[in-house]
Amino acid sequence: WLVRASARCCKLRANRPRGSHFGFDRVYITDPHDGASCFVEPRLFDRSIVVIGGEANGARPYEAAHRVRIPMPGDYESLNAAQAATVFLFEFVRRQEGGK
Numbered sequence: 282w283l284v285r286a287s288a289r290c291c292k293l294r295a296n297r298p299r300g301s302h303f304g305f306d307r308v309y310i311t312d313p314h315d316g317a318s319c320f321v322e323p324r325l326f327d328r329s330i331v332v333i334g335g336e337a338n339g340a341r342p343y344e345a346a347h348r349v350r351i352p353m354p355g356d357y358e359s360l361n362a363a364q365a366a367t368v369f370l371f372e373f374v375r376r377q378e379g380g381k
Contacts, residue, residue: 300330308332309349310340311365316348319372325349326373333362333369 307329319325334340351368
């Protein structure tokens with residue numbers, strides 16, 4: 282699952298059991314400043330929920346989640362949520378094709 286977090290739609294704590302019911306037991310939240318690189322985190326797409334947060338601050342903190350980031354050179358702070366989702370989807374497809 283790939284989820285766009287916003288104050289109105291993402292009630293992760295309340296919806297987590299729904300994901301677990303379908304076998305999505307691991308939650309990753311985006312953080313522009315901290316966390317494992319989305320390009321090397323080995324279990325990122327193994328039946329996981331990936332929450333794409335806001336540009337400057339990432340997703341809201343969630344104690345059961347693993348932080349993940351898109352590494353960026355220089356002083357860039359973030360990508361907008363649509364661009365970030367595109368990077369995650371590209372990485373998912375790349376891994377499905379054997380990392381080519």
